[in-house]
Amino acid sequence: MLKLPIYLDNNATTPMDPRVFEAMTPYFMEQFGNAASRNHPFGWEAEEAVDYAREQVAKLIGADPKEIIFTSGATEADNLAIKGVFEMYASKGNHIITATTEHKAVLDTCKHLEKNGAEVTYLQVQRDGLIDLKELEAAIKPTTILIAIMYANNEIGTVQPIKEISTIAKKHGVLFFTDGVQAVGKIPVDVIKDGIDLMAFTAHKMYGPKGIGALYVRRKNPRVKVTAQMDGGGHERGMRSGTLNVPGIVGFGKACELARLEMEADTKRISILRDKLETELMKLEEAYINGSTEHRLPHVTNISFKHVEGEGLLMGFNKNIALSSGSACTSASLEPSYVLKALGLGDDLAHSSLRFGLGRFTTEEQIDYTIKAISETVLKLREMSPLWEMYKEGIDLNSIEWAAH
């Protein structure tokens, strides 16, 4: 039996894997110790659990456990990386390079630093969502200290050319930070092979708990340091004070281990479902895939259904299918997705987009239901859409003088 509602918003967060929950449970009530308590068994147990989890986390990304700094999540890790590098390397320069399609945790951190004397270059992306490597290299100056480019985009799933970016960064002696939130646990990420110096990632996007994330900070070639943004007891090698979230860390470790062991099989299965969903929905007239289809996460697709508004579309099935839209109406700001706009999409197409994020627990039955529900709603709303009628009559919508409000 198909259970409703169906969850297809796995880029926002993922359900926790029951095996992760199971691993965490002892650390709430029985093994509740503070990992920093050095002189009794409660502390020892907690420390041991954290050490083990740190190894699990490090192994997933090919890092050394000592290079993992636990944080409250990826937003904090993004802040720590960018602000921490800006402060630590202030004598070297003040220039940061990032891109317009980054997550707000990166963009707003950069904007904050601009007020404190940073100079930030925001690279435009190409139509497929990828940055232009030549533009990146041309943007580097003697004062550049950091390149901050995400591994994969949260709205369109576009995977950036990470190895090429890190090669450019190394060539110019600039540190390379990547927000790996959407990629880690979903596709192979290896900090050595990829040449990453700092990387933020989080448990709740890979079937782990919310409230725990990490910053990878390279220790060799080069040894990278960040200035702490949280002062206190000097936890996490002085880079992030605060009592460790032991159950969260244990869950994060387990989630990383499961991702490492099951990624290949998961990806194979999920990408088949994604492709089916995409192929079927693209049979609708005037449907467009947003972002690169070549360099893309295997579980993500973002499609615009022209002449139908995204929120209106969601309303047709959002009791039964959980999805998000780039439509302005789903945000408080009434602005459509800045990521889609950065691709050069007109506002009308940005308003008409749906983001699908499949996951470990997505079934074929759910995908079949989704294809049917969305196709029906698109057709129904197009019957109701004056734009669709004009399009069908061959009227060029750009020729109309809209009373923009």
Add this chain to the structure above:
Amino acid sequence: MAYSEKVIDHYQNPKNVGTLDKSSKSVGTGLVGAPECGDVMRLQIQVDDATGMITDAKFKTFGCGSAIASSSLATEWLKGKSIDEALTVDNMDFVEELNLPPVKIHCSVLAEDAIKAAINDYRVKNGKEAIKFEESVVH
């Protein structure tokens, strides 16, 4: 954001979706909004030239659920009203009837604008002057 039951009902069972002959002298058409803004409403009224009564109304809307509901409701309200009565419909009437939250007030403004635009289109077609309305405040 949760929608009110009335919005959901209009969305699921929209009233008077369709198209009237816009070249007819007894039909007034109002097309308001813009695709870039995420909402476009087209409201049409069929007027009995002798009595000045609105005998039919149709809409098509590109937009969110609240925009669809507002235009569906507008057609219901307009049918059977005289042009003069129709001019008294205010955007706040939509807000109240549909329980629209503040972020959706622009949908109600759009519906009011669509009514006025349809009436003016009818007037101009029939040799009358367009009524000048004050600029809408929201949007």
